[in-house]
Amino acid sequence: MKRRAALSVLAAGMLAGCAGVAPAPAGDAYVFAYFIGNGEDGLHLAGSGDGYRWDALNGGRSFLAPTVGKAKLMRDPCILRGPDGIYRMVWTSGWNETGIGYASSPDLVHWSAQRELPVMAHEPTALNAWAPEIAWDERRGEYLIFWSSTIPGRFARTEAAGDNAGANKYDHRIYATTTRDFTTFTPTRLFYDPGFSVIDATFVRTRRGDWLLVKDETRHPPRKYLQLARAASLQGPFAPLAAPITPAGLWTEGPTALQVGEDVIVYYDAYTAKHYGALRSRDLVHWEDVTAQMRFPDEGTPRRMRHGTALRVPANVLESLRAR
Secondary structure (H helix, E strand, O other), rough: OOOEEEEHHHOOOOOOOOOOOOOOOOOOEEEEEEEEOOOOEEEHHHHHOOOEEEEOOOHHHHOOOOOOOOOOEEEEEEEEEEEOOOOOEEEOOOOOOOEEEEEEEEOOOOOOOOEEOOOOOOOOOOOEEEEEEEEEEEOOOOOEEEEEEEEOOOOOOHHOOEEEEEOHHHHHOOEEEEEEOOOOOOOEEEOOOOOOOOEEEEEEEOOOOEEEEEEEEOOOOOOOOOEEEOOOOOOOOOOOOOOOOOOOOOEEEEEEEEEOEEEEEEEEEEEOOOEEEEEEEEOOOEEEHHHHOOOOOOOOOOOOOOOEEEEEEEHHHHHHHOOO
């Protein structure tokens, strides 16, 4: 097909969230994929039966060491369980690389060979490809992969408001590709531009519909908060962003969401305060801070959870992971 192009040629050369705690539906549980430190040792997993109390799995050891990219990191892991029951993961493989990592697994333990997907290789000046995510688009029968990248000069009017790191001026937008088989990919395209530097996009898929959740990465003046836009579909169009949902003045990143009973829970990394936080809502308008009700692995230590993805899994999958 004409629109399905040549990322596959480049690659050859180189589905998620009032009082009390709602349990998972019968037969379901939750897993949180995350990294620690700088992502050097790879994939970490935590498990939960209620979405509030999370325990490190595998004794806190990594499930998968990174092997792709120049830096060989595994930051920001995003795992999706597809309609075929296979778990597919993408991740940030380096701070200043234009590819992302990809691997798949039938059980979250045994993983395929890792591959680098050269998603921004066609942009020679691109600085990065950060925080990739996967969503299954059931309407179109394809996977949507999206991430944040800076292409210097592409959005010159907002560049001065972004983050500066050495010679690099980061001014991100969200880019995307789609695939049905993880062999052939559509050409990378600009996916979301709200008119300011934006990173860490994720879809909040709920009983009330879909929302796009993003971080405003503006540094001058600092924003660093999370906002939601109603999504007509996974391809958009997207409604205007609503007011920030995270606490005023708190720098946040790496949001992920679960539908837990009647509630949607958004988890986020309060990275400058060095703790994980959580909010919940039933209408996605009014939000309650439930951080104090959460238990995350190794909070308050250098091994604390960093930016990841929470997903629903069959209960027997979590049981198997806990038995390791």
